[in-house]
Amino acid sequence: MRFLFxxxxxxxxxxxxxxxxxxxxxxxxxxxxxxxxxGFSQVGSESSWRTSFSESVKAEAARRGxxxxxxxxxxxxENQIKAIRNFVAQGxxxxxxxxxxxTGWKPVxxxxxxxxxxxxxxxxxxxxDDDSLFLTRIASxxxxxxxxxxxxxxxxxxxxxNIVELQGTVGATAAIxxxxxxxxxIAEHENARIIRTQTAEFTRSKGKEVMEAFIKAxxxxxxxxxxxxxxxxxxxxxxxxxxxxxxxxxxxxLIVSVDAVTDIFKAMADGDxxxxxxxxxxxxxxxxxxxxxxxxxKTDIPKLITINGDVFTQATAAEExxxxxx
Amino acid sequence: xxxxxxxxxxxxxxxxxxILLANLVLSPEFFxxxxxxxxxxxxxxxxxxxxAPCALLAIGMSLVIATGGIDLSVGAIVAITGAVCANLLxxxxxxxxxxxxxxxxxxxxxxxxxxxxxxxxxxxPIVATxxxxxxxxxxxxxxxxxxxxxxxxxxxxxxxxxxLLGLPAPVVIAAVVFLLVQFAMRxxxxxxxxxxxxxxxxxxxxxxxxxxxxxxxxxCVSGLCAAIAGMVxxxxxxxxxxxxxxxxxxxxxxxxxxxxxxALSGGRFSLPLTMIGVLIIQAMSTTIIMSGxxxxxxxxxxxxxxxxxxxxxxxxxxxxxxGLSGARNSLGGKA
Numbered sequence: 159m160r161f162l163f164x165x166x167x168x169x170x171x172x173x174x175x176x177x178x179x180x181x182x183x184x185x186x187x188x189x190x191x192x193x194x195x196x197g198f199s200q201v202g203s204e205s206s207w208r209t210s211f212s213e214s215v216k217a218e219a220a221r222r223g224x225x226x227x228x229x230x231x232x233x234x235x236e237n238q239i240k241a242i243r244n245f246v247a248q249g250x251x252x253x254x255x256x257x258x259x260x261t262g263w264k265p266v267x268x269x270x271x272x273x274x275x276x277x278x279x280x281x282x283x284x285x286x287d288d289d290s291l292f293l294t295r296i297a298s299x300x301x302x303x304x305x306x307x308x309x310x311x312x313x314x315x316x317x318x319x320n321i322v323e324l325q326g327t328v329g330a331t332a333a334i335x336x337x338x339x340x341x342x343x344i345a346e347h348e349n350a351r352i353i354r355t356q357t358a359e360f361t362r363s364k365g366k367e368v369m370e371a372f373i374k375a376x377x378x379x380x381x382x383x384x385x386x387x388x389x390x391x392x393x394x395x396x397x398x399x400x401x402x403x404x405x406x407x408x409x410x411x412l413i414v415s416v417d418a419v420t421d422i423f424k425a426m427a428d429g430d431x432x433x434x435x436x437x438x439x440x441x442x443x444x445x446x447x448x449x450x451x452x453x454x455x456k457t458d459i460p461k462l463i464t465i466n467g468d469v470f471t472q473a474t475a476a477e478e479x480x481x482x483x484x
Numbered sequence: 485x486x487x488x489x490x491x492x493x494x495x496x497x498x499x500x501x502x503i504l505l506a507n508l509v510l511s512p513e514f515f516x517x518x519x520x521x522x523x524x525x526x527x528x529x530x531x532x533x534x535x536a537p538c539a540l541l542a543i544g545m546s547l548v549i550a551t552g553g554i555d556l557s558v559g560a561i562v563a564i565t566g567a568v569c570a571n572l573l574x575x576x577x578x579x580x581x582x583x584x585x586x587x588x589x590x591x592x593x594x595x596x597x598x599x600x601x602x603x604x605x606x607x608x609p610i611v612a613t614x615x616x617x618x619x620x621x622x623x624x625x626x627x628x629x630x631x632x633x634x635x636x637x638x639x640x641x642x643x644x645x646x647x648l649l650g651l652p653a654p655v656v657i658a659a660v661v662f663l664l665v666q667f668a669m670r671x672x673x674x675x676x677x678x679x680x681x682x683x684x685x686x687x688x689x690x691x692x693x694x695x696x697x698x699x700x701x702x703x704c705v706s707g708l709c710a711a712i713a714g715m716v717x718x719x720x721x722x723x724x725x726x727x728x729x730x731x732x733x734x735x736x737x738x739x740x741x742x743x744x745x746x747a748l749s750g751g752r753f754s755l756p757l758t759m760i761g762v763l764i765i766q767a768m769s770t771t772i773i774m775s776g777x778x779x780x781x782x783x784x785x786x787x788x789x790x791x792x793x794x795x796x797x798x799x800x801x802x803x804x805x806x807g808l809s810g811a812r813n814s815l816g817g818k819a
Contacts, residue, residue, distance in 0.1 A: 209631065395721060398645075
């Protein structure tokens with residue numbers, strides 16, 4: 159790995175010097191010896207998922223020999239706008255932005271457009287009325303994640319299940335869409351229903367608190383067949399609450415969640431939770447694909463590219479945990 | 485009857501009783517208690533257990549508010565303490581006394597920073613503690629290197645999930661801290677000194693009270709309480725979440741103190757009433773979870789209940805209410 163990096167670094171520096179001299183989309187003839195220079199403005203590192211997202215993009219860039227200029231915005235939009243302006247001034251070949259909020263991007267994206275630099279939006283959305291301001295958007299399909307979780311659960315329980323739902327933060331897109339996808343599938347099974355639903359704000363301690371109350375409200379948990387949590391953190395909290403109530407999480411009460419953070423693989427390997435749908439952090443590959451296609455002169459790039467994660471279960475949990483643990 | 489109604493304890497207790505009674509209608513399981521594995525088990529115990537961290541913060545906050553100050557940094561101190569504990573438990577220094585001492589030292593140090601900013605440098609308390617409120621969470625994230633630090637240590641976890649005398653450990657810890665502080669406040673002159681320096685700092689100074697030292701000390705106590713709360717929260721989920729541990733908990737603590745009838749301008753406080761305030765807040769949260777109300781209404785319901793409790797405590801509002809009922813004789817039963 160380090161060897162590869164040493165090999166790529168001079169190459170990347172070379173590319174950096176060249177790109178300022180003649181920077182126009184038509185010049186790059188596919189696999190020329192010149193490395194692409196791409197600026198990436200990331201939200202920050204507020205969660206372990208975000209960290210693995212950054213790592214994945216960096217690794218993908220290194221693999222393709224792309225010179226990635228990484229900028230951490232520390233959850234502030236003004237830092238992201240500054241970073242984008244810097245990228246434009248440096249004359250990078252393309253810019254990838256993982257926006258922290260939806261609004262307020264038009265002026266700075268117009269600057270990038272005037273400079274002829276394509277912009278790819280990843281993860282969260284931007285509210286833009288003019289879709290010529292960006293090349294494409296790469297995002298996870300939250301509704302599909304909800305469907306996948308529900309499909310797994312319906313298969314595991316033969317469609318008969320009393321489910322309690324731990325929602326994410328009220329109003330968050332991820333929470334609304336995951337709920338929608340899950341309900342769609344549940345509606346097709348007449349013996350499956352959501353008996354209780356409440357927000358646990360995407361956190362472990364709230365997940366535990368809400369689950370504690372649910373267990374007491376449903377005859378000590380006897381009435382609950384499964385927990386559906388909108389993220390892994392809440393699922394881990396729920397597992398703690400179930401254990402403290404003297405029941406066996408993953409057995410007496412099934413737990414299915416979304417995200418696939420490292421900790422959930424340990425919980426699954428220990429038999430405490432059952433399944434998780436990966437919120438894929440690997441958005442770097444599709445983003446670089448789109449940029450490379452654009453620079454080769456292709457025009458048929460869709461404005462929204464969705465990526466889907468796989469369902470992981472206890473069967474592969476131990477193996478995956480060993481792989482993901484640093 | 486009128487004597488009873490005018491007692492300071494009457495209204496907060498009535499509010500708490502009404503919230504609990506609402507559960508009789510909404511979810512009768514609420515009052516079900518049983519003994520499981522040598523500990524009492526049920527929703528009422530959950531309310532006590534979940535209110536322990538906020539109660540600990542509110543004890544420190546009461547003293548700070550009594551001196552006319554405010555401590556916004558306690559939520560961040562919770563996060564720092566949690567991060568320190570989790571990382572120590574993952575290192576080779578994982579003996580329980582050492583971890584607890586380190587956590588208390590962190591809380592004390594944070595309290596000393598607040599205390600010296602307020603009492604020595606004379607910075608407004610809301611600004612002085614805002615510094616640590618913002619910076620503290622950053623420090624916690626730095627210690628955790630931006631991740632949620634989890635640990636496996638059953639002895640430390642028992643601070644959050646163990647039980648003592650049949651009650652959850654956090655409840656016992658909060659009760660002991662409450663009794664200690666209440667004893668120091670009401671059976672020594674300390675409580676009087678604190679109220680005096682909040683009521684009229686200049687007069688207290690001329691009377692020979694060292695107001696600076698008292699102000700410095702209350703922030704230290706608040707920091708220590710926050711450290712204990714931090715340990716309870718961290719042990720509860722066996723992990724330190726720098727972003728969310730104790731988030732906005734300082735506001736709940738301040739609210740509890742106010743629900744307990746303390747004046748934010750200082751000079752008056754009551755720890756037992758503050759504890760009832762804490763229980764009101766938590767009973768409401770648990771009620772909402774148990775009742776199956778749609779989550780989007782949570783915050784509105786909470787704020788409405790709090791508004792009503794605060795209005796009923798306001799003397800001028802009660803006077804107007806009395807005037808109304810006297811004139812029309814129709815609202816008599818409500819107040």
